[in-house]
Amino acid sequence: MASVLLWLALFVQDPRELGRQALSEGRLDEAETHFQAALASNPPRVFEIHYALGRLYLQKREYARAREAFAACLSRAPRFSPALVGRARASLFLEDVEAAVADLTAARSFPDAPAEAELLANDLELYLSRGADASPGSIQDLASAREYLRVGAVLLSGGETDAGLRSFRVASAIDDQNPIAFLFSKEIGEAPPPLYPTLPAEFRLAREAFERSDLAGAAAALERILERRPSFVPARLLLLETLEGGERSVDALVQYETLAEELPPVFELHARAGRLALRAQAHGLAECHALRALELKPQEPTMLFLLAESQLGAGHAAEAIATCERAIASGAATAPIYFTLGNALHGRMEIASSIAALRKAVELDPQAAEDIASFALSSLTTEEYRSLRSLLEAHVEEHPRNVNTLYGLGVMSLREGELEKARQYLERVREIAPKDVQAHYNLALLHQRAGREDLARESMARFQELRAEEDALWREGHRLSNLRIRAGNAGLEERIEILTELVKSPSEETSADYVLLGEALLAATRLEEARDAFERARSQTARDARALEGLSRVEAALGDDEKSLVYAEAAALLKRRCP
């Protein structure tokens, strides 16, 4: 009975399937055992087993055995073109280019040739021509090994050996089954990455964790992968998405730095890193990335905008203005550029020019009105506002809930004495944004002018209620500000006490308050508490730099120099400025 059961078990578990499963999970030796067992059973379509063994041996980097296995496959199925491709691949790894060319030519001659044949042939052409005919464009798909091959070939042909090498290293890391990357790397003395057969399976699991929003699990899995294969860019990209999704923007920026060091110059990388740095208010870093991106695509409008915004954010209005003017002169005049120009001019107190730029922004894209503060909209009611008014009217037809535009039109109408129109616009604002202080105020004045005293009083009362709420917020902010001042003047113990109370009242400054508390606790050598405070301070913006520096000091005091260095480097990154 038992032997019958065993026979049945063996019969049910097809060794080919077991082999494929083991292969997909990177258990190569086990896969080989299963495939050999399958062969021994003299199954039908035995050529498939030889083919599977060929692929296995490619993964094990036993290229001669791989070539033999593919040959065995072809002897039983001469028209099985995937085996031709596989044998060509093995030949290339064995540096037998002639044999590879012959196999690829044959494979491509079949009408049902796999796409892989064409791709490998193109890659080979790239190698043989040394990239002479390769497209010099920037990498579009950061996870594509082929893109890195192409760019690497171009860099090499242009004499940029170091950048080319980085490119090939990444290509090999992404696809260590691609023989062209191997050939290029070998030429410049680079060894292939160590065997990592379970990489595809592990990456798949990490991606599944990300997709079910287990960000911590995904991040941990990806970090393990990157420890073994640091240049595996798809894992780093997914890790970036994971960190950004978990609002760990500073950690993501660190990853971008690592990536930038590993990769050749890639526009898309710097563009993404720059945008993230801007969101994290690391303006200097954003500026650096924008400049690097612009080295690759000099007049690219989104990067000019990013550069201008980061310069403005760093307080360098003059530079921001110059960048905007450069964009405009080069024909990259977009509404965001004019909007940034307007803000930069406003910061320099060049109000008339600021208004002109903001007006231009709205002319180019009335949606910009959404972003323009009320001051600027009010300022638009100068001599030529009538043409602008019709633009805003058209815009609000398509975006009937755009509060800023509605308000601006309300105010314009009020000033023209068109009370009924003004009322309609302002009441619409009030509907959409019931706490819009300005709408209530202007409605009150409007009703007063129209002789509707009761409605005027009602709107004014609501306006004053809302103002009282704003005043209360201001007073609370002022109270907290006074506490901060007291803390600054107090002795250490009292300062800790005051700051401990202060952080219980959430405000825009809470993150900075936690930093102050951390610093005080650190001075009092209450290290664990200091660490906790600095961790709480980490709000994933440039303000993180002080918290990171604090954490660095805490870890150093606790004797963990490695951690201390990691924090210090992250802090330095956030404070970076380009020369």
Added chain:
Amino acid sequence: MRIAAAIFLLALSSSGPRVQFVDRAKSAGLEVVNWSGGAEKNHIVESTGNGVLLLDYDSDGFLDVYFVSAIRLLPGRKTEPHSNTLYRNRGDGTFQDVTREAGVGSSAFGVGGAAADFDNDGLLDIYVTNWGPNTLFRNNGDGTFSDWTERAGVGDPRWSIGAAFFDPDEDGDPDLFVGNYIETSWEEVWNAERVRLWRGRVQVLDGPRGLPGSRNTYYRNEGDGTFVDATESAGFLSGSGQYTMGVVSFDYDDDGDVDLYIANDSMPNSLYRNRGDRTFEEVGALSGAAYNADGATQGSMGIDVGDFDGDGRFDLVVTNFAHDYYALYRNLGGSFADDSFATGVAVPTFAPLGWGAHFFDVDSDSDLDLFFSNGHIYPQVDTDPVLHETFLQKNLLLLNQGGKFEDATASAGSGFEIPRSGRGSAAGDLDSDLDLDLVVSNQDQAPTLLVNETDGGGRAVLVALVDPRGTRQGLGARLQVTAGGVSQIRQISSGGSYASQNDFRAHFGLGENTALDLTITWLDGEKEVHEDLPAGREYVVRRGAPPLALLPR
């Protein structure tokens, strides 16, 4: 040749007046430095500076100048008192310091003041606002003054800034409104630290928001040389305690009595409507003149009243803080609209920090132009390269071009070229040439005397009133001049601008017109009309009598 010259001259004359002001303070002898606090300005009391009063104290027909000074603060908690200074106008373009003889010196922490004939004896008296008890100097008529404060009961002890005499109850005695700012003490001043951040960049003095506001005071004149504090009964406690600075009285709703408008720093401005029964109702919010166009409060320092658009209603202009615009409120007939942007006032006034404000006809072309005295309160702005603000600032001149204002500062002459720490300013005809000049009190600096030397300006008249039945000077009276089909209105008022006093005479520019009709509406509503008066004169109009044209001096 002759034809060419004629064409050339025609071209010149048709190009309009050339507005020019020259600073003649030094050559005129106006050299006193008006100190206020220390150099670093750690406390707000050191930053708000001083006002200047123009009045003909000796009735010799020439306008004299009274500068108010505070106390200089030095390191080590040392103080250096500086007296207020009275300069007598000699009538030859120079002034003489007569402070000691006149007895109007003071070692108080002076701020500004107002003038009026409080006792209707035909002589102008001086009320000085201080941080500490204010002072009323009664004019003795012999070139000297007496300190009448205690006797009159008007020594408001708070930190007072703007003040104005007016006659809201039309009993013929000027009442007094005093605007008070913040409650503070010497200890707080000495211990002050610059703890606030301005625009996130530099550490500056604290306030006013967050500091305790001080209540205003309304003194009702009893007619016997004394006043009573009628603040509460008159309804002035409502809206009080809101950091009041500028004070003006005018009839905003054309109902024949005078109302009151006060500028409150960082708080809603207040408009007090005279109910006609010795009480007032605060109506600022619904009037549209409490907030700016977006319902926001502004810095609000100095005020002036004038009909800039020629519609027969008095409009308002208010100076504000840096990084905000000065507000021009157009009077719509009992309510106001913030038309600062539409009239071109907002843009050139956004960067500077304003104090004195004046509607006045610079070039006598029959419309009202604008002047603002400027100066920052944070010396620290000079240290920051990102802010693009400066501590010392140029004054501003905006010319009225058909109801819209154009910035003419750059071409207005050497008087506008030098940036200073400007504070209170006053407008008046100091050189008796029938155009308006300006005096600016500069904080911690000598003053500026902007003599109007506009070339090719129009003809003008000056009108002074004497009202034996009301307040002697005719406070609250409305004057209307019509010439060449154009009508203009002015009012007689005390105080105004920032903590200052303008020339009481009403100035009208007439363009090319050689004659005018003058209508005076006295405060009690009685009207008198004087037709076909020649232009180019100064007139004194005593109620019920024909205007007296003064001989040119």
